Amino acid sequence: MMISRRATLRLAAFGTAAALVPRPSFATAPSFATARVRIGVLKFGTVSWALDTLKQHKFDTANGIDLEIIDFAGEDATNVAMLAGAIDIIVSDWLWVSRQRSEGVDLTLVPYSTAVGAIMVKEVAPILTIIDLKGKKIGVAGGPLDKSWLLIQALARRDHGLDLPATSDIVFGAPPLISEKAMQGELDAVLNFWHFCARLEANGFRRLIGADDAAKALGASGAVSALGYVFHDKWANENSDAVRGFIKASAQAKDLLARSDDEWLRLAPIIRAQGQELAKLRDRYREGIPRRPVAEDAADAGKLYRVLAEIGGDKLVGRAPAMAPGTFWQELPK
Structure with missing residues (x-):
């Protein structure tokens, strides 16, 4: 009962x-x-x-x-x-x-x-490395102070001298909306929470770089x-x-x-x-x-x-x- x-x-x-x-x-x-x-x-x-x-x-x-x-x-x-x-x-x-x-x-x-988010792009997108995000329209879930977004920015600056907010068109939004716009082809790349990324992976998208990858590159010895x-x-x-x-x-x-x-x-x-x-x-x-x-x-x-x-x-x-x-x-x- x-x-x-x-x-x-x-x-x-x-x-x-x-x-x-x-x-x-x-x-x-x-x-x-x-x-x-x-x-x-x-x-x-x-x-x-x-x-x-x-x-x-x-x-x-x-x-x-x-x-x-x-x-x-x-x-x-x-x-x-x-x-x-x-x-x-x-x-x-x-x-x-x-x-x-x-x-x-x-x-x-x-x-x-x-589990953390990742930069996701369509399987066929000509975006192969973080440097390819320059000039692209990027959707970011969580806002400008999202940890994953900050870590990926830090890595781009350190390794490529790339200031993503200054060189790309950044669009902030709620996670479901960011994923929807990605599916509709209105964004070149998206950074979303891990479970939204997983759903995108099952629908024709691939991971470009995860926040976990950025964390390890910036000094973490394992998954944080x-x-x-x-x-x-x-x-x-x-x-x-x-x-x-x-x-x-x-x-x-x-x-x-x-x-x-x-x-x-x-x-x-x-x-x-x-x-x-x-x-x-x-x-x-x-x-x-x-x-x-x-x-x-x-x-x-x-x-x-x-x-x-x-x-x-x-x-x-x-x-x-x-x-x-x-x-x-x-x-x-x-």
């Missing part, structure tokens, strides 16, 4: 209102004591795929937690809810976490995914997590078993997604993809599962922070010249 729970909390801060609506639970409440963990996510975001798997297979209850998934309409709303203490965990990037720590907020992060699970140090200190339970449950869900094609078929209606498109999303998701020690990830993020701070300036990172200590969570001793 499914339990249907629906509660709405209206939260206003910094002029932003967010509606928090828990998703229905997949199972009746366990008979043993569990810790409730509230995670806020974008309703149609890719994080929902892993969380759906986690709940479907009851990895949360198996690890002593009751995970409550709360949907949000936008990233700003999740950030506001986290800062207000309305939820326990969100997904965000280490740049935001570092900036919050630099300003006195005790947020920290556990790596979630290394683009996003992580974010929570307060204070909450983690007071709920150490719940944190460990959530991290383990998340790892079990990602492990299942890494090895089971059937699980992806089950998720197809949620992902809204099938056939070659679903397969490409599956493969790119699997490539983005973090597989190296957190200390290495954090060290490389620190290197990239300096690159991003130089090109993005105060608007991106505030006044902190280096990534704040503790941005990546140091697991508590048992």
Whole structure:
């Protein structure tokens, strides 16, 4: 029997209102004591795929937690809810976490995914290297301070003396619109989020250069997590078993997604993809599962922070010249 729970909390801060609506639970409440963990996510975001798997297979209850998934309409709303203490965990990037720590907020992060965007061009396009982007019309999702865009700009400047914003026609837009314009042939190249890139790959496009390629060229020794699970140090200190339970449950869900094609078929209606498109999303998701020690990830993020701070300036990172200590969570001793 499914339990249907629906509660709405209206939260206003910094002029932003967010509606928090828990998703229905997949199972009746366990008979043993569990810790409730509230995670806020974008309703149609890719994080929902892993969380759906986690709940479907009851990895949360198996690890002593009751995970409550709360949907949000936008990233700003999740950030506001986290800062207000309305939820326990969100997904965000280490740049935001570092900036919050630099300003006195005790947020920290556990790596979630290394999947990042890429410059995409049509298979038949006469664009073979980054230098060929000069003079082209480039669509960019996420805005001028998007990490992937800044990294690719930094590489173009260092290796080719090419200032892409100055020498190309840059068009910013929402990810779906950028992909649509690319499909219609209105853009020569696009930089989009990883899952939009994967869908383009299944529809006649190829990767010119990924943000991960740029990161490695700029000093990273391996794949750097683009996003992580974010929570307060204070909450983690007071709920150490719940944190460990959530991290383990998340790892079990990602492990299942890494090895089971059937699980992806089950998720197809949620992902809204099938056939070659679903397969490409599956493969790119699997490539983005973090597989190296957190200390290495954090060290490389620190290197990239300096690159991003130089090109993005105060608007991106505030006044902190280096990534704040503790941005990546140091697991508590048992």
